[in-house]
Amino acid sequence: MRAKVRALLGVLLMAAGGFASASVGQAEEPAPCPAATVSAQWQAQPEGSAPGPPRKYRIPVTVTAPAGCTANGTVRYRVVDGKAHGVFPEFSADNGSDYGADPSMPLMGELSWKGSLETQYVDVAVNQDFLPEQNEAFWLELFEPSGLVVAEDRVPNAVNDDDGKPPPDAVVVAPDGKICWKYCEVPVYGFGFGGAQAAANGSQTMTVHYRTVEGPGGPVGYVPVRDAVLTLRAGQPLTKAKVQLLPIDREVKFEIEFFEPAGGKLGMRRTVVTIKPWR
Structure with missing residues (x-):
């Protein structure tokens, strides 16, 4: 009787070992x-x-x-x-x-x-x-x-x-229709300055201000930006306009407006941003 019990335990242990090996194999x-x-x-x-x-x-x-x-x-x-x-x-x-x-x-x-x-x-x-x-x-x-x-x-x-x-002025543009979740960084590009051209027109560095423009319901889903400054340089002509977002349960649109450029010109004045719901 004891021999049969020991044999049965051996079979069970072998089976358990096989299951464990299979589980380990699956995990890997x-x-x-x-x-x-x-x-x-x-x-x-x-x-x-x-x-x-x-x-x-x-x-x-x-x-x-x-x-x-x-x-x-x-x-x-x-x-x-x-x-x-x-x-x-x-x-x-x-x-x-x-x-x-x-x-x-x-x-x-x-x-x-x-x-x-x-x-x-x-x-x-x-x-x-x-x-x-x-x-x-x-x-x-x-x-x-x-x-x-x-x-x-x-x-x-x-x-x-x-x-x-002389060479034409530097220009700044941003993509329209940016979609954001949780955080929002809109790329802002400067072009037409740098190297010999920048030396000729004195625009090695270009700055531009930006602010958010609310819709009729006021700022919903984001913290308004009243006046922030972006800097674009020859050799580093890409930056981002950042807006802090807040949790929302519906889609919201607002605009980013660019103003007061220095060292160049605005290629566009406003860009639309869409916030998708997130929590």
Whole structure:
């Protein structure tokens, strides 16, 4: 009888050990990779003065993923005029007259990644000329992602005039339609200053003030900004307008207004921000 009991206990212990081993094995399995994030990277490039065909303006689109993971998915893109998202007409690069004349560089298309993290590029044909004019910008938009998460969906791309004497002023713009949760940082870009041009017009540094503009119901879901100052420098032409958010249970919109620029000009005056509910 005792022998049978010992044998039964041995079987139970072996089974328990097997279950434990299986549990340990399952715990060691790596977690599935989350969707990679995709971002458009803003550029500021010279227009060019050489006669002949348009110049290729390359815009990087990057993906990021946790260590050991890759990107698998697609995202669509399109190039639109600066004035489509609030840039003043005099600083807007326009399809046809300023860019888009070469059909081999389409202004709408799709980018895809299959198990890689390689940077891809959107090429835009920029028209070269000898005419002194303002620095101008167009937008690259990313939309309809599949298997990816869009981090930066809209960025300006500056076409800096290189024919003016003296060079034109620096310009500051910000993307319209920013969506925020929990915290809000709106990118603010300066272009058209730096290097020889900055030395020529004295704009090595540009400052601009910003404030929030409330709707009819007053400030809801954020702490108002009355007067804050941003600084953009040659070599560091990107900063962020920050607004502290508060918990809300409904979607709220407000505007950020830019004013009192020094060392350059405003390329746009206001940008709309949307706060999504969070707690």
